[in-house]
Amino acid sequence: xxxxxxxxxxxxxxxxxxxxxxxxxxxxxxxxxxxxxxxxxxxxxxxxxxxxxxxxxxxxxxxxxxxxxxxxxxxxxxxxxxxxxxxx
Amino acid sequence: xxxxxxxxxxxxxxxxxxxxxxxxxxxxxxxxxxxxxxxxxxxxxxxxxxxxxxxxxxxxxxxxxxxxxxxxxxxxxxxxxxxxxxxxxxxxxxxxxxxxxxxxxxxxxxxxxxxxxxxxxxxxxxxxxxxxxxxxxxxxxxxxxxxxxxxxxxxxxxxxxxxxxxxxxxxxxxxxxxxxxxxxxxxxxxxxxxxxxx
Amino acid sequence: xxxxxxxxxxxxxxxxxxxxxxxxxxxxxxxxxxxxxxxxxxxxxxxxxxxxxxxxxxxxxxxxxxxxxxxxxxxxxxxxxxxxxxxxxxxxxxxxxxxxxxxxxxxxxxxxxxxxxxxxxxxxxxxxxxxxxxxxxxxxxxxxxxxxxxxxxxxxxxxxxxxxxxxxxxxxxxxxxxxxxxxxxxxxxxxxxxxxxxxxxxxxxxxxxxxxxxxxxxxxxxxxxxxxxxxxxxxxxxxxxxxxxxxxxxxxx
Numbered sequence: 001x002x003x004x005x006x007x008x009x010x011x012x013x014x015x016x017x018x019x020x021x022x023x024x025x026x027x028x029x030x031x032x033x034x035x036x037x038x039x040x041x042x043x044x045x046x047x048x049x050x051x052x053x054x055x056x057x058x059x060x061x062x063x064x065x066x067x068x069x070x071x072x073x074x075x076x077x078x079x080x081x082x083x084x085x086x087x088x
Numbered sequence: 089x090x091x092x093x094x095x096x097x098x099x100x101x102x103x104x105x106x107x108x109x110x111x112x113x114x115x116x117x118x119x120x121x122x123x124x125x126x127x128x129x130x131x132x133x134x135x136x137x138x139x140x141x142x143x144x145x146x147x148x149x150x151x152x153x154x155x156x157x158x159x160x161x162x163x164x165x166x167x168x169x170x171x172x173x174x175x176x177x178x179x180x181x182x183x184x185x186x187x188x189x190x191x192x193x194x195x196x197x198x199x200x201x202x203x204x205x206x207x208x209x210x211x212x213x214x215x216x217x218x219x220x221x222x223x224x225x226x227x228x229x230x231x232x233x234x235x236x237x238x239x240x241x242x243x244x245x246x247x248x249x250x251x252x253x254x255x256x257x258x259x260x261x262x263x264x265x266x267x268x269x270x271x272x273x274x275x276x277x278x279x280x281x282x283x284x285x286x
Numbered sequence: 287x288x289x290x291x292x293x294x295x296x297x298x299x300x301x302x303x304x305x306x307x308x309x310x311x312x313x314x315x316x317x318x319x320x321x322x323x324x325x326x327x328x329x330x331x332x333x334x335x336x337x338x339x340x341x342x343x344x345x346x347x348x349x350x351x352x353x354x355x356x357x358x359x360x361x362x363x364x365x366x367x368x369x370x371x372x373x374x375x376x377x378x379x380x381x382x383x384x385x386x387x388x389x390x391x392x393x394x395x396x397x398x399x400x401x402x403x404x405x406x407x408x409x410x411x412x413x414x415x416x417x418x419x420x421x422x423x424x425x426x427x428x429x430x431x432x433x434x435x436x437x438x439x440x441x442x443x444x445x446x447x448x449x450x451x452x453x454x455x456x457x458x459x460x461x462x463x464x465x466x467x468x469x470x471x472x473x474x475x476x477x478x479x480x481x482x483x484x485x486x487x488x489x490x491x492x493x494x495x496x497x498x499x500x501x502x503x504x505x506x507x508x509x510x511x512x513x514x515x516x517x518x519x520x521x522x523x524x525x526x527x528x529x530x531x532x533x534x535x536x537x538x539x
Contacts, residue, residue, distance in 0.1 A: 004507040005120050008531045011347050013394035014333035017296040023396035041397035042529065049121040050166050050246055050266050060123055061202075067270040069283040074270035091300055091389055093336040095381045098344055098373060115371075168342075 009041040009054055015066050019075060028084040033061035040083065105162075107277035110170040117169055118231045121265070125200040125251045129235050134219065135254035136184065139192040146184070151219065151236070154179045159218055161241035163248070164277040176239055178220030181212040192257035196264060197238050200251040205264035206273065207240055207247055209257065216242060219252060244275040244282070296391050298335060303386045304361070309449040312368040313415060314379045315351060318388060323360040328353050328426035329399035329419045329502070329530075332364075332392025336374055346374045346533070349418040349504075350393060353425035365449060367415035369533065398502065398530040400426060406498045407435040411483070411513050413505025414442065416532050420504060421450050424457045437464040439491055441483050441509065444472035466491050488516050495521040504530040 013025045029040040036058030043063055046053040051067035056079070065076040077083075098111075106112060129148040136144040146154075159176045195212060197205050211217065217240040221228050228234030233250025240247045246266050267273050272281040280286060305317035335345040352363035368379040382388065400408060400423040408427075410420040417440050427436050442448050448467065458465035468487060473480045493499035501522065503513045510531045517527050 004511070005118070005124070006507060006531070007533065008529060010331070010395050010398050010530045013331070013396075014296070014345075014347055014391050017394045018391070019295070021295055023394070025394075026396035039397055041395075046121050048117075049119050050271060051121075051269055053121040055122060062122075065269050067266070069270050071283075072270065076269050090298060090335070090337055091387050092339050093377070093382075093388070094386050096336045096338050096377050098336070098338045098342045 005048065006044040006046050006055075008045055009039070009043040011045050011047060012040075012052060012054060012064075012066070015052060015068070015073075019073060022085055024083055024085065026086070029063060030081040030084075031056040031058060031061060031063060032079050032081045034059035035081075105172065106170050107164055108280045109282075110164055110168055110277065113169040113171055116171060116174075116232065117165070117167075119165065119167065120231070121203070122201055124230050126230050127200050127235055127251060132235050133253065134184075134236070136188050137254065137256045138188060138190045139257050139259055140189075142189070144188055148235070151179060151221070154183055157218065159220065159239065159241075161239070163241050163245050165245040166271065166275070166277075166282050170277075174241075175224055176218065176220040177222035177225075178218040178236070178239065180215060181217045181219070182215065184219065185209075185213065188257075190257050192259055194258045194261045196256045196258065196262055197247075197249040197252055198254045198256065199249045200253050203249060203251070203265050205247050205249050206262055206267055207238075207243070208261075208274070211240060211243065212255075216240065242276075244272075244277050246271065247275055296394065298389050298391045300387045301362075301390050303382060303384050303388060306382070306384060309365060310447055312379065313365060313449050315363050315365045315449075316378060316382065316388075317361060317363050318390070320360050320362060320390065323354075323362060324393070325354045325356075326350055326362070326393035327396075327399040327401060328422040330393040330395045330422075331419065332362075332390050332394060334364075334374065334378070335389045335391070336377060337389070344374050347394075349422065349530075351418045351421055353422050353429050355429050365415065365418045365421075367449075398504070398528050400500075400502065402426060402430040402432050402434075404434075404500065406500055407493055408437070409493045409499045409501040410436065410438040411492070411501065411503045411505075412438070412440050413483075413509035413513070414447070414532075415449065416503075416505030416509065416530070417449060418504075419530065420502060421453065423502065424463065427463070428457060428460065433462050435462050435464075435493075437466070437491065437493060439466050439468060439483060439487070441468045441470060441505070443470050445469070445474045464491075483513055483516070485516055485520060488513075488520055492517075492520075495523065499526065501527045502530075503527065505532060507531040 009025050016024045025041045030037045043054045054064040063079040067074040132148045134146045162172045164170045220239045221236040238249040238252045301318040301320040304319045307315040331349045333347050337343050348364045351365040366378040369375045412420045510529050
């Protein structure tokens, strides 16, 4: 069943730039569920939801969640083994 | 902070019948935090697990054999849309939990696809919640949670777990998918309990 | 481009609309003056945030349509396609006017970008308004006097849906740039083919896997999935195919 109700990690760049000084969308992300390793920009991003949810393109498990409340931003990275950010 | 955008009104909001901060919608927005599970009714199963670990199971035929109710309720999504007088058909949780031996105060709803949400048991009983499988007289679409979803219309709609597959009862309160990421543990729209601490 | 290297956390800032241009019946280009714009790379985008007088807010992400150079300083362009039943795009296409303020946050995104110093030819494949960041790349190519071979495959419904008509003509006059339109519903006179991009189109008009091109695919999610699959099936290295999926994602957030 093909589904197209998602964008990709590129669309998370704005939200993540509010939190981090480096661009994480070009970082390499490893999925803690299946080990799939790819640029974060290639992850599947669900934005029509109460928060932003990035999922692994390999196994669809949650890589990252961002919820903005009026006072805080909640960032859940527990689905990522690592984010590898290029130096320089 | 920020500016007002000249001439921007956004979607229609307000109205006396709506909880604070909600706007009215006529269509039925589809919110999704992941891919839509496509669960065939012949494979569908609903399980209640009590705090002692006892399991109670219903397959699709067993669910269909239970007395069904027609339900008409307003629903309120935390993303600020409300939809009035939505009509559903399903089985009351009073019916499903009638033979479950439990003194638990809390329930965690689990869905196909991995979604979870926590609801107090008191909010599931006394005609307040259902496992629904029809919307507007038609079988519930997968994108709206079919074949069956939880319906707890007096709480924000994220509590009405789509593709529900079971309830796990517990003496202690755990938090579900959105509740662990900043959303309110209870979610009463009339008290505008959107976020943790509201 | 030195200033793009400044690392900082982004905050919202207020831009001013200095010009608007109708591109098609449903798309409009908005020219913005952004004080202290740090510059951007071709392909980057920004977020737009609208606020109603009661505090209600909605935000969306849009690709930047223009390339950046020192001479342009603080001017950038967005091209917005109106989404049926949308909330933000109808405001940007029909309501916003010259002189109005617009809250933005950007530039953001470091993956779907083209840098002039990058090796190898460039294949651009756009569907509908997915051509917007690709236009920024073509503009950057022209601005910098790059001789890197560029090819654009642009899938549109019908001739009236083409955005940047005159721009594309001008860009296509360069020896290094090849522009090819693919019509999916209705073609102009003299263009016999009507249909989506398929394996045949890819093999005829795109760089081959041996050319060592980097391919940028942008458009609605189904378009991007289909084209990326076609490229990989044709032997292209997935690591050299960069994708960006556009809305419309429709519903309120």
